[in-house]
Amino acid sequence: MQANEGMWDRIIRVILGIVLLYVGWAVVEPRFGLWSIVALVVGAILLITGAIGYCALYSVLKINTKGEA
Numbered sequence: 001m002q003a004n005e006g007m008w009d010r011i012i013r014v015i016l017g018i019v020l021l022y023v024g025w026a027v028v029e030p031r032f033g034l035w036s037i038v039a040l041v042v043g044a045i046l047l048i049t050g051a052i053g054y055c056a057l058y059s060v061l062k063i064n065t066k067g068e069a
Contacts, residue, residue, distance in 0.1 A: 003053035006065035010050045017047030 005013070020043030028036040049055045058064065 001054050004058045004064045004066055005049070005053045005055055006067055009065040010053055013046045013050030017043045017045075017050055019043070020046065 020039045022043075024036045024039030024043055025031070028039060030036070053066075055063075
């Protein structure tokens, strides 16, 4: 598993992940309704992939934002 996300990609993912986790937990009513769960899951995925620097979907689509050949 080789990193395939560049620095800006990771920063944006972490920020969006934190925002979506906040939205899913504190903003969307009813809490743990469909949209709240979607926001929590997508936020967690973005936060995790941004933290580790690897995106499985990028691998499938042959995308590499890290800048390495």
